[in-house]
Amino acid sequence: MVKEKAVKSQAVQFKTSEKRSIWSHLPEIIATCAAWSAALVVTGVFVWILADVVRHGIGAISWTFLTAAPRNAGREGGIGPIIVSTILILAVCMAVSVPLGVGTAVLLSEYTSPASRFGRFVRRSLDVLAGVPSIVFGLFGNAVFCIYLGLGFSILSGGLTLSCMVLPILIRATEEGFRSVPNDYRMSAAALGMSRTSTLLQLLLPAAVPGVIVGLVLGIGRALAETAALIFTSGYVDRMPGSLADSGRSLSVHIFDLSMNVAGGDRHAYASALVLIMILVATNAIASWTANRWLGKRILTA
Amino acid sequence: MSHSRTDAVLVGTLRACALLTGTLVLFIVLFLLVESAPALRQVGVARFVSDTAWRPSGGAQRGQFNLLPMIVATTLATAGALFLATPLGIGSAVFAHFYAPRGLGRLFGKIIELLAGIPSVVYGLWGLVVLAPLVASWQPPGTSLLSAILVLTIMITPTIALVAGATFDNLPRSYLQAAAALGLSRWRTVGGVILPAARSGLFTAVLLGSGRAIGETMAVLMVAGNVVQTPHSLFQPVRTLTANIALEMAYAMGDHRAALFDSGLVLMAMIALLVGIAEVLSKGRIYG
Numbered sequence: 001m002v003k004e005k006a007v008k009s010q011a012v013q014f015k016t017s018e019k020r021s022i023w024s025h026l027p028e029i030i031a032t033c034a035a036w037s038a039a040l041v042v043t044g045v046f047v048w049i050l051a052d053v054v055r056h057g058i059g060a061i062s063w064t065f066l067t068a069a070p071r072n073a074g075r076e077g078g079i080g081p082i083i084v085s086t087i088l089i090l091a092v093c094m095a096v097s098v099p100l101g102v103g104t105a106v107l108l109s110e111y112t113s114p115a116s117r118f119g120r121f122v123r124r125s126l127d128v129l130a131g132v133p134s135i136v137f138g139l140f141g142n143a144v145f146c147i148y149l150g151l152g153f154s155i156l157s158g159g160l161t162l163s164c165m166v167l168p169i170l171i172r173a174t175e176e177g178f179r180s181v182p183n184d185y186r187m188s189a190a191a192l193g194m195s196r197t198s199t200l201l202q203l204l205l206p207a208a209v210p211g212v213i214v215g216l217v218l219g220i221g222r223a224l225a226e227t228a229a230l231i232f233t234s235g236y237v238d239r240m241p242g243s244l245a246d247s248g249r250s251l252s253v254h255i256f257d258l259s260m261n262v263a264g265g266d267r268h269a270y271a272s273a274l275v276l277i278m279i280l281v282a283t284n285a286i287a288s289w290t291a292n293r294w295l296g297k298r299i300l301t302a
Numbered sequence: 303m304s305h306s307r308t309d310a311v312l313v314g315t316l317r318a319c320a321l322l323t324g325t326l327v328l329f330i331v332l333f334l335l336v337e338s339a340p341a342l343r344q345v346g347v348a349r350f351v352s353d354t355a356w357r358p359s360g361g362a363q364r365g366q367f368n369l370l371p372m373i374v375a376t377t378l379a380t381a382g383a384l385f386l387a388t389p390l391g392i393g394s395a396v397f398a399h400f401y402a403p404r405g406l407g408r409l410f411g412k413i414i415e416l417l418a419g420i421p422s423v424v425y426g427l428w429g430l431v432v433l434a435p436l437v438a439s440w441q442p443p444g445t446s447l448l449s450a451i452l453v454l455t456i457m458i459t460p461t462i463a464l465v466a467g468a469t470f471d472n473l474p475r476s477y478l479q480a481a482a483a484l485g486l487s488r489w490r491t492v493g494g495v496i497l498p499a500a501r502s503g504l505f506t507a508v509l510l511g512s513g514r515a516i517g518e519t520m521a522v523l524m525v526a527g528n529v530v531q532t533p534h535s536l537f538q539p540v541r542t543l544t545a546n547i548a549l550e551m552a553y554a555m556g557d558h559r560a561a562l563f564d565s566g567l568v569l570m571a572m573i574a575l576l577v578g579i580a581e582v583l584s585k586g587r588i589y590g
Contacts, residue, residue, distance in 0.1 A: 031489040035401040038393025039410055042463070045456055046413050049420070049428050103319030111313055112320075122324035129327045131573045133517025135544045139566045140330045142551070143337050164330075167323050196309045225421035228519035228544070232551050252423045256520055259427045266431055273424045280419050288415075 050277075057274030060267055066275070070238050073262045074254065079272055081240040085155060085248025086224070088241060089234055092159025093166060093223050094216065100163075101170035101219075102212060106200065108171070109178040130168035134228040137165050141233040153247040158234025165229060166219035173218055177211010178204060210290050217287035221280055227252040251276050334567050341367070341560030350564065356530045358550075358558040367561055371532045373568065375540035378447060378533065379522065380515040383454035388508055390455070391462025398463075399470045400492050411467070418460035426524030429453040434525050441537040445527035448536040453521045458511035465510055469503025470496065502583065509580050516572050519544040543569055 068078030104122065112119035141161030151157045181204055189199040227250075235247030236257065249257070255272045258265035345367050353368035360366075394414060398407045429449060437452075438444025477499055481491040497504070527539020528549060541549075543565045554562055 027493075028487055028489045031493065032401060034389075035393055035397040038390050039397040039402070041390060042394050042417070042459060043410065043413060046417055048432075049425070049456075052428060052432060053424065100319050100323055103316050104323045107313075107316035107320040111316060118320070118324075122320050125324045125327045128574070128577055129323075129330075131513045131517075131577060132327070132330065133519070133544060133569050133573065135517070135519040135547050136330065136334070136566045136569055139337075139547065139551070139563055140333055143333050143563070144329075164326055167326070171323065195306075197312045200312065221419055225419070225423075227421070227423045228548055231548060252421055252520075255421075255423045255427055256524070259430055260524060266427075269427055273421075273427055276421060277424065280421070281416065284415070284419055 053270055053273050053277065056267060056270035057272075060271035061274060065271060069240065070254075070268075073265070074238065074258050074268055075262060075265050079251070079254060079268075079275070081238060082249050082251055082254045082272075083275075085234070085241050086250045088155045088244065088248060089158045089162065089230070089250055090220060090223055092156055092244065093162040094219070096160060097163035097166050097170055097219065098212075098216065101167050101215065102174055104167075105171045105174035105178060105215075106204075109175045110200065110204065111196075126168045126171060129164075132165075134165065134226055137161055138229040138232050140164070141229060146233060151245070153233065153235035153237075154245045155234055155241055155248045156244045158230050158248070158250070159244075161229050161233045162223045162226060165226065166222050169222055170215040170219045173215030174208065174212050177208035177214070180211065181207040210293070213290050214287050217283050217290070221283050221287070224250075224276065224280060224283075225252060226250075227256050231256075331567075331570060334563050334570065338560050338563035338567055341557050341564050344557060345561065350561075356546075358554075358561050365557065369543070369561075369565055369568065371530050372541055372543045372546050372565070374532050375447070375526075376516060376542040376544070376572075379450045379454055379526070379540070379542060380512055382447070382451035382536075383458055383515045384508065384512055386451070386455040387459040387462055387511055391459045391507065391511065392466050392504060394459065394463040395466035395470060396492055396496075398467060400488060400496070414460045414463050414467075417456075418464055422457060422518055422521040423524075425453055425457055426521035429521060429525040437537070443527065443537075443539060445525055445539055446537045447526065447533050447540045450522050450526040450540065450542070451536070453525050454515045454518060457518060457521060458514050461514055462507045462511040465507035466500070466504055469500045469507065472503070473499055505583055506580060509576050513573055513576050516569065516576075517544065519548050523548055 065078040066083065067080040069081050070079060071077035104126075108119055108122060112122075114120075138161065141157055141164070145151050145157035145160050146153060151160075185203055185207065186199065189203055194202075230250050230253050234250060234253075236249055236253065237247040238249045238254070239246075241248040251272055255269050255276065258269035258272065345365075349367050350369045353366040355366040356368050356371065357366040394410070398410045398414070402410055429452070430445075433452060434444040434446075434449050436444075437446060437449050441448075473496065477495055478491070481495045486494065522542050523545040526542060526545060528541045528545055529539040530541045530546070531538065533540050547562050547565055550558070551562055
């Protein structure tokens with residue numbers, strides 16, 4: 001009797017599920033379609049933009065383009081001095097931000113407990129710093145470095161402004177690097193009676209180098225992509241810079257100027273954009289290779 | 303020198319580094335305040351919203367300092383971009399994690415990372431040369447609020463997708479295993495288990511995207527048309543706060559310059575508001 005009932009109810013259940021099958025599958029189908037179409041749209045736009053940049057830019061790129069000076073406001077000639085200025089700005093930026101960033105990261109990860117007031121304060125203000133719009137960094141750099149410190153529109157001002165901007169990225173990645181060093185290292189060093197200084201320099205720093213490299217490369221990526229913070233700090237001059245006190249135009253500012261202010265500059269704007277993207281892809285590849293190889297972690301580039 | 307001496311020097315140096323980087327934000331706000339003080343004092347806060355137009359070159363007496371149309375433009379462009387990019391970004395992350403075949407998902411992840419790394423000026427160039435003429439062929443003049451919204455959407459979608467993806471990665475595996483053990487279908491797993499569990503992370507992703515949209519300068523400057531007005535339709539040109547600073551900083555003097563630093567302060571206030579919202583809602587670091 002009981003058995004019969006069970007069989008019966010099973011049959012009923014089976015029946016209803018068959019009846020509802022189309023309707024119950026509907027959300028499933030809609031969700032699958034939505035996920036695939038979101039991905040399709042994103043991929044489509046990506047291919048569209050990239051194909052456009054490559055198609056318009058590849059024809060203009062040659063060795064002469066990479067080394068010659070721009071002529072006729074950039075419509076002709078090349079981007080030689082602009083590449084040099086870009087590299088100099090990057091060098092200034094990294095020379096300032098790497099020691100500061102690594103120092104802060106070491107303090108935060110090794111010598112401050114996460115709960116301490118000072119550590120919390122530094123972390124929170126770095127979080128805010130990471131969200132400050134780049135044009136505000138431009139205003140700040142213009143007021144402080146160009147005018148207050150009297151550096152004028154120069155590669156030095158531009159580099160210093162960018163170094164403020166990349167600090168949060170650098171610090172986060174470096175901290176990650178120190179965090180991935182096993183705690184045994186610290187315990188063993190303490191057991192051997194090593195000083196904190198030599199523990200840091202001999203043991204922890206070498207082990208955390210991959211994190212520093214990742215941070216460095218991510219910082220370079222951010223600095224290379226930046227335009228707004230540089231217009232009023234390193235300036236527009238497209239001649240070969242003679243010293244760090246000269247104004248120098250970065251690659252991104254060059255693209256902006258060619259497309260907005262120079263009629264007929266689109267071709268070289270695209271070519272410069274292609275060069276910039278290729279440099280960025282190369283740096284990103286180095287970063288993710290380093291991260292995967294040594295840290296075994298993925299670090300967000302956003 | 304004894305161990306403790308060198309150690310003290312080391313920790314002192316590190317503390318100095320951290321103090322400098324930690325107070326940098328305060329320095330930025332301080333300098334913005336100092337530089338914008340003349341305008342705040344002589345023009346007054348009220349006139350930044352009550353003046354009839356933005357004609358700042360006449361000085362404090364004859365100039366007009368209404369920032370409101372630009373604040374509206376920034377807000378509208380950000381809201382529009384969020385409206386489009388939130389479903390796209392979260393959808394992309396869901397696709398890469400739960401719907402795509404393994405190889406395709408990884409490839410798609412790489413594409414998202416590349417999109418996130420493309421400089422904003424390149425998006426602006428593309429928007430100016432390709433997108434704006436396309437919009438113009440439908441509704442002239444092309445450089446408009448709509449173009450700005452579309453370019454911003456393309457820029458913040460990868461940001462949202464990356465942060466959402468990281469959130470999915472960090473969910474406990476047991477959630478997925480439990481869902482599988484219950485025999486839940488794919489959509490029931492995603493919609494009923496994953497998305498609710500990842501809610502605060504997804505919110506952070508959206509806030510991060512809106513921060514990027516508010517702060518974006520070059521791409522918007524290149525496609526928005528830059529007419530100072532409160533837009534009545536999607537097809538009218540607008541000028542955002544950031545674009546205004548970039549356009550006028552080159553020749554601004556006196557009160558005009560101070561007024562631009564003021565708009566920098568407004569931008570900082572918007573970002574601070576976002577961080578505050580994130581603190582309250584997710585109890586997490588949104589830019590961490």
